[in-house]
Amino acid sequence: xxxxxxxxxxxxxxxxxxxxxxxxxxxxxxxxxxxxxxxxxxxxxxxxxxxxxxxxxxxxxxxxxxxxxxxxxxxxxxxxxxxxxxxxxxxxxxxxxxxxxxxxxxxxxxxxxxxxxxxxxxxxxxxxxxxxxxxxxxxxxxxxxxxxxxxxxxxxxxxxxxxxxxxxxxxxxxxxxxxxxxxxxxxxxxxxxxxxxxxxxxxxxxxxxxxxxxxxxxxxxxxxxxxxxxxxxxxxxxxxxxxxxxxxxxxx
Numbered sequence: 001x002x003x004x005x006x007x008x009x010x011x012x013x014x015x016x017x018x019x020x021x022x023x024x025x026x027x028x029x030x031x032x033x034x035x036x037x038x039x040x041x042x043x044x045x046x047x048x049x050x051x052x053x054x055x056x057x058x059x060x061x062x063x064x065x066x067x068x069x070x071x072x073x074x075x076x077x078x079x080x081x082x083x084x085x086x087x088x089x090x091x092x093x094x095x096x097x098x099x100x101x102x103x104x105x106x107x108x109x110x111x112x113x114x115x116x117x118x119x120x121x122x123x124x125x126x127x128x129x130x131x132x133x134x135x136x137x138x139x140x141x142x143x144x145x146x147x148x149x150x151x152x153x154x155x156x157x158x159x160x161x162x163x164x165x166x167x168x169x170x171x172x173x174x175x176x177x178x179x180x181x182x183x184x185x186x187x188x189x190x191x192x193x194x195x196x197x198x199x200x201x202x203x204x205x206x207x208x209x210x211x212x213x214x215x216x217x218x219x220x221x222x223x224x225x226x227x228x229x230x231x232x233x234x235x236x237x238x239x240x241x242x243x244x245x246x247x248x249x250x251x252x
Contacts, residue, residue, distance in 0.1 A: 001029065001041065004069050008062070009139045012045060015058045021046040021082045022140025024147075026130040033197030037225045038175075040073035040100075043138075044127060046082050046146065047095070056096050056114050060106055063098050074100040078124060085128070085146045090154040092124035125150050125158035133193050155193075159184050166248060167239060174230040178218040178238060185247050196222065210234075211241055 009023055027042030028034040051059070056079075063075050079096035095118050098106070105113045132147040150158075163184050166177045179196035182203040186192050194202070200219040204212045214234045220226060242248045 001034075001036070001071070004041070004066065005043075005138055007066065007069075008043070011062050012059065013139065015055050015062075016045075016047060016051060019047050019049055019051060019055075020140060021048055022143075022146065023138050024131050024143055025136040025138055026127050026134065027076070028195060028197075030134045030136045031130065031195035031197075033195045033222070034071075035222065035225070036071040038073070038222060039071050040076050041071055042076045042127070044131060044135075045077060045079045045096075046085060046140070047079060048082055050081070050095050051079060053114065056117075057110060059096065060098055060110065060114065064103070064106060067103070074103070076100075078121065078127065080124065082146070088125075088128065088148070088150060088154075090125055090151070090157070091120040091122045092128070094118060094121050094124060097121070122158050122161050125154040126162065129155045129158075129193055134195075152191075156187065159187065160247075163248070166242075167235075170232070170235045174235060175218045175221045177235075178215060178230070179222060181238065181242055181247060182215060185242065185245065188245075188247065207241075211238060214238060 005025065012023060013020060024044045024046070025042065026044065028039045029041060059079070063077065067074060076099045077097070078094045080092065080094050084092050097117055102113065102117070128147055129150040131143060132149060135143050135147070137143045163177075163180050166181060170177050176196070179200045183194055183196055183199035186194050186199045186202050197219070200215055200222070203215045204219065207215060214230065214237065217230060221229070239248060
């Protein structure tokens with residue numbers, strides 16, 4: 001990953017030149033618990049001004065061309081202006097975004113997708129908070145001069161929105177769903193900003209039986225590339241607990 005990160009840095013410096021403020025790795029790679037067989041590579045690109053259309057096209061094309069070198073879940077990249085780091089607003093405006101969700105759209109119509117790929121994103125509150133606490137500056141301004149603590153209400157809203165569709169996603173990715181719910185629970189109960197790994201370890205120690213066993217199984221899968229052998233009944237038990245605790249608002 002280090003070699004790939006440095007490739008990204010060199011290319012983005014070449015593309016953005018003096019407009020580039022910095023590049024910051026966040027997510028599991030910065031927090032610990034990174035598993036190339038399960039994780040993605042998350043990073044923020046901070047600019048002084050909105051990049052030109054040609055610059056955006058070159059940035060996206062570079063990531064598309066290097067998908068084969070990315071971890072299992074690919075890249076997640078957002079371009080944000082420096083002013084929104086220094087003066088945070090929620091939801092946070094972004095100028096460009098790339099993730100596996102949009103890969104096919106970029107492949108089919110790169111220029112058309114680029115024209116639509118800007119707006120506001122609630123997820124950036126969580127990304128900023130992780131960057132502030134754990135992020136790795138791989139180029140540019142020190143993160144301490146750029147990022148600050150995200151207001152609690154914005155961060156909580158961001159991570160709660162991220163788990164709102166947990167039941168729909170459970171069949172496809174039970175391990176990520178379980179550990180993300182633990183992360184939200186840990187923050188709501190203890191105010192700790194954590195990785196999925198740390199949240200899972202904490203939950204094993206604090207959740208009642210049999211929930212702690214379910215989480216232990218999820219954590220083992222996450223760390224050891226095991227098949228996600230967690231059945232729907234176990235998921236239902238966890239969802240019921242999370243609803244009682246106010247983490248999920250859906251009905252089973």
